[in-house]
Amino acid sequence: MSRLLMSGNEAVARGAWEAGVKVGVGYPGTPSTEVLENLVKYEDVYCEWAPNEKVAAEVAVGVSVGGARTLVTMKHVGLNVAADPLFTLAYIGVGGGYVLLVADDPGMHSSQNEQDSRNYAAFAKVPMLEPSNSQEALAFTRAAFGISEEFDIPVLVRTTTRVAHSKSLVERGERDSQPLLPPYAPRVGKWVMMPGNARVRRVDLEQRTERLRAFSNDCEFNRIEMRDPSLGIIVSGIAYEYVREALPEASVLKVGMVNPLPEKLIVEFASKVERLAVVEELDPYMSLRLKALGLSLVETGLPVIGELSPDRIAQAFGAPVRETRDAITDLPPRPPLLCAGCPHRGVYWALGKLKATVMGDIGCYTLGALPPLSAMDSCVCMGASVGMAHGLGLAGTAERPVVGVIGDSTFAHSGITGVLDMVYNGGTGTVVILDNRTTAMTGHQGNPVSGKTISGAEAPMLDLETLVKALGVPWVRTVDPLDMHATLAVLTEATQTGAMSVVIAKSPCVLLVKRDDQQPFAIDEDLCTACGACVRLGCPAIMKAASGHPIIDTASCVGCEQCVQVCRFEAIVSVGPACDFGGGL
Ligand SMILES: Cc1ncc(C[n+]2csc(CCOP(=O)(O)OP(=O)(O)O)c2C)c(N)n1
Missing domain, CATH: 3.30.70.20 (Alpha-Beta Plaits)
Structure with a gap:
């Protein structure tokens, strides 16, 4: 056994490796990205980035159906994209253990919204484990594979930014020998979810859920820590660490399995304490379920928005708050900016000159919305730019030209079908694909356009121009956005064709280019x-x-x-x- 300081993401990767995982697959997204980037470093594991989370989840279903253990990774909004396979995967169950790591981002440090993925576990009827630190991230992930196989169900492991990115000591174990599972065999009743089979599996799912309910009460990851019985707190995830720091005397029921909740254990804990409270980040997920059990809870007044902290918790319970220095508030503002030399800048300069209405998307290029460029008018979710540009054109109320801008990774993720929609329905807008040869925002991961795999190997490079033409776009040009006047000329023409047009603004991310020969x-x-x-x-x-x-x-x-x-x-x-x-x- 050796102890090491590890981030939660490193520990999840380690836990998967120790569990004998054969294939890891995911799509980058903060704060989940480093899980796969660490897993790929282990021997005997094959990893790949998929173009999006739905594909990643489906690749993993194939691995599991084939009898091998598999880990899928994504950030919280990725689970929206992967939700379709997830819900039916609960019905078909698994072959080899199937674990999906989803990392939430309370406080939106690097996300467009806040979501509490615990709701997905209940909604999709799949178990969820929630570690509080790196040691648990390893242990829970490792155990999740066994639970998945024992209960014939995919298992979600949920982390949040503070667990994923902070480091704590971890005791590591050895890799399990590859579990002997039945190899692939056709099983129509299990793998083919047409209504007749799905109705049977729906009943089976309910029975599996019942067994999981019983398991949760005995699960070692749910434990009562009795201290002062005057206050009992039910808590999960990072909030457990905060409660221990802010209220060291309080009794605690630490919930590691958040779906199904250990209801018997909860009722037992409630009977042992005088006042019962729930401390949880984001949604009142446990509070509502405890109230449904008939338990009365102390109203903490803790917010449902953003992150908790030891101080917030201490304040809510009238405990002493640590003395800290006041934050300095008169610092000059430092808004995030596109890097010096970023090729996206040339496109926004040109769009500004054209006074275009720009439906945007998610990536480094979202920064084009900020002053002084102020050249992007929307950002909703990955891929939305294309459909929104088409829709805004249909509304007919916006200043023209209407343009959608989308990064190369985002285009491969979910922009292609939007372009198809515009072509199919005779849209006349312009789409600009900002092809900087990488997934820059999340740390330069490879993608189908860059032609690099997660292990750095060469891969077929998607030819965007050929693809877009094949989709039926009548007017397609590629331009170097570092050539500002050429970019302006191409965009001017593109927006005046009267037909649908696509401009591929192609120049590598400045951080990928070695510029030894360049002078300032x-x-x-x-x-x-x-x-x-x-x-x-x-x-x-x-x-x-x-x-x-x-x-x-x-x-x-x-x-x-x-x-x-x-x-x-x-x-x-x-x-x-x-x-x-x-x-x-
Ligand atoms: C569904 C979903 N998955 C993942 C993310 C995280 N994410 C934000 S932008 C982005 C990709 C950006 O790459 P690209 O489109 O190539 O633009 P660049 O940052 O290189 O300019 C990713 C993976 C997200 N916001 N939503």
Whole structure:
């Protein structure tokens, strides 16, 4: 046994490996991404990124049907995409153990919404385990495979950002020898969910759920910790750690299996304490179920929005709050910006010139919505840009041109069907695919467009132009967005064709490019008129100075020359060794 400091994500990967998992598959999304990125490092495990979470979940169903253990990973909104297979997977059950790791993001550190995936467990009628720290992340994931096989059901493991990304000590075990499961065999009654078979499996699911209910009461992951009986708290996930810190004397029922809840254990715990409370992040998932059991709960007034903290919990129960320094509030604001040299910038500059109404999507390029670019008008969910651009065109009320912008990974995830819809229904809008050759926002994962697998191997590179033409789009062009004027010209033409058009803005993410040969630029104050055109690009290397003239931070400038192209006064010049500005830079 060896102990190691591990993040929750590393520990989930370890738990899956120890359980003898054969295949890991997922789609990136913070805070879940590092699970698969760590699992792929282990020997004897095959991993892959799927184009989206639904495909990932389905690949894993195939692995499980084939009798091998499999882990699927995604963030909370990914589970919306994977929900379709999940719900019917509960009916068919599993062959090899099937575990789906879903990572929620209370507080929306890097998400477009807050969701409490515990609701999915109850809704889809599948068990869910919820670890509070890295050790549990390992142990629960490992055990989840056994539960999956014993109860013939997929098992969800839910983490939240604080569990996924914080590190704590973990005792590691050895890898189970590959469990001997029956290999694939056709089983029509189990794998073919047509109504006649589904009705049979529906009854079976209810029976499996009953057995799981009994299991939950005896499950070692649900435990009573009796201390002062005057206050008893029922808690799960990271909130358990907060309760222990804020209310060390309180008795606790720590729930590790949140679906089905250990109802008998809960009633037993309630009978042992004078006052009973539930502490939970996000939805009143346990509170509502406990009230349905007839238990009366102390109203804590804890919020249903955002993250909890030890202090919030201490305050809610009138316990001492730690003395902390007041946060400094007069710091200058630092809004997130596209990187210096980001190729997305050229597209937004051009769309701004066209005064386009832009339906946006999710990725680094969402930052185009912020000032000074202010060139994107919506962001809902992955793939929404295309359908929304079509719909807004149908509404006929928006300033034209109407354009949808979508990243390459997002296009492969869920943009293709939107384009198909526009073609099929005679849409006339423009779609811009921001092809930066990677899934940049979540940390440069490979995708079908980049032609790199999760293990770094070469893969077939999706030819976007050929694909879009094959979908039936009549007008398709590829342009380098670092060439700003060419981009403006192509977008101008695209939005005036009168037919549906697709522009592929192709240039690699600046963080992928080694620019040894590039020289930074600087402002020649003698030529600069302080017109602000370069500042309006929102490049983090360009700052406004008290003198009125902008300054280029040569340490941040990557020499992409986008600012050079928008300067009408040729006042932005290369700072090479031969360049002498008399020390005025
Ligand atoms: C359903 C869903 N899955 C995953 C995510 C996490 N996520 C946000 S943007 C993104 C992909 C961004 O890549 P790309 O479209 O290529 O744009 P880039 O960041 O490279 O500009 C991912 C995976 C999400 N928000 N929603």
